[in-house]
Amino acid sequence: MDATLERMPALFLSHGAPPLADDPVWPGQLAAWAAALPRPTAILMVSAHWEEAPLALGATDTVPLVHDFWGFPEHYYRVRYPAPGAPGLAASVRALLQAPGMPVRDVPGRGLDHGAYVPLVEMFPDARLPVLQISLPTLEPRRLMDIGRRLAPLRDEGVLIVGSGFFTHNLAALRHADAGVPGWSAEFDDWGHRALLGRDVDALLDFEHAAPAGRLAHPRTEHFAPLFVTLGAADAAGDLDGGRSVIDGFWMGLAKRSVQFG
Template sequence: MQATGERMPALYLSHGAPPLADDELWPAELAAWSAALPRPTAILMVSAHWEEAPLALGSTTRVPLVYDFWGFPEHYYTVRYDAPGAPALADRVRRTLRGAGTPVQDIPDRGLDHGAYVPLVEMYPEADIPVLQISLPTLDPERLMETGRKLAPLRDEGVLIVGSGFFTHNLAALRHAGSGPPAWSAEFDAWGREALAAGDVDALLDFERKSPAGRLAHPRTEHFAPLFVTLGAAAGDLDRQRTAVEGFWMGLAKRSVQFG
């Protein structure tokens, strides 16, 4: 892989369900975000929707997308994203992680899930950048940060590392009858904004105890977990961050951040 000569940032984004692509604001926000980034040589995606241990590498060839959702209108199941695979990046990830003592497996028929392709359709609609998706091997924040640290050198080779989750994720929000987001979603989002701005990684790692309504914001932590891969990959850039997307969709916080 050829380096761009420019270190890529590390991203955490809130990807939403497939209908978020029909939102009035979100697609344009993602498009503007990607337009302001250097062009990556490849994209490494870590999605909340793929948990597999040991850490798994997805397909490095074009295979069908994973439509990992149910009960939506038919047109959401006909979306295509035919980005090229990233075999060179897969080889670098294997060597990097195995060299650091981390077991790695290959699942060559595993396509991109909606946590990967839904935002990529908006950010890189030409589908002309190689993409590799890897699994969440654990939900333990410390271990995920360590994985991110091991992957951080890829940023110097032009790889855009993206953790894709949702800053708050409790589908009870969909039943919320108030005029604004549920209090627990707004409180957690405000706390998370301040913790990120302060670079308070210790608080973020212990978010279930240190945040307001942490267990309501994330009854299960898979949608917050990709943030820790991003934080690990941020490697020295925690003080160089910006919020690319904020606000709420169906009561859930869309907060998305860039480091570096």
């Protein structure tokens, strides 16, 4: 399938840990989602696992992946995803983002981390699409929405903007919970789903106070933060009314809700 220059959707996905590949359901959901999308010209990833300020651009040539996890079986560290670099996309991102008070720097040796490559392996397994990852320069939701708005024109160039996080994420609380879905995870997921359906961006921005168990679902903001980049890219294009959940349910007690705008 050839790449397209039609406006691409903006996505937020819950990315999973490396064992996602062994789940009986989730990889197929991601693959089906990708198959239903227009073919992108390139992919711009914002992952919960790269926080760096000022905003940084990852490698624009193919470099080894960042296996940024510990204690897993050896075969998870042998995964490869040799996607082409995206120097042209990097130049476009610099042009859109670089401004007084918003510097952009290059980190040419920084490969894709597991928040980027784990879902991409399932969605685009041929690794033929150029991929660029950028860092989260802040965890402040309103500033991240502004970054998303600035990046929105890329969608008209066929670029798929993907915020990769997790709709709920508290591993410490899971270790002390019974089997099944903890109440805080289910309650936050339901609240977040309703906020997205109602286009209640103000509530989402203030999730720490507006959501039930907001700080239990996200003791740090980093796994929810990529959603705000996606929301900004959708808002700038007038797509917030067209948002929908593509994947829902839970994985090891965490909400894997993933959404598409446009």
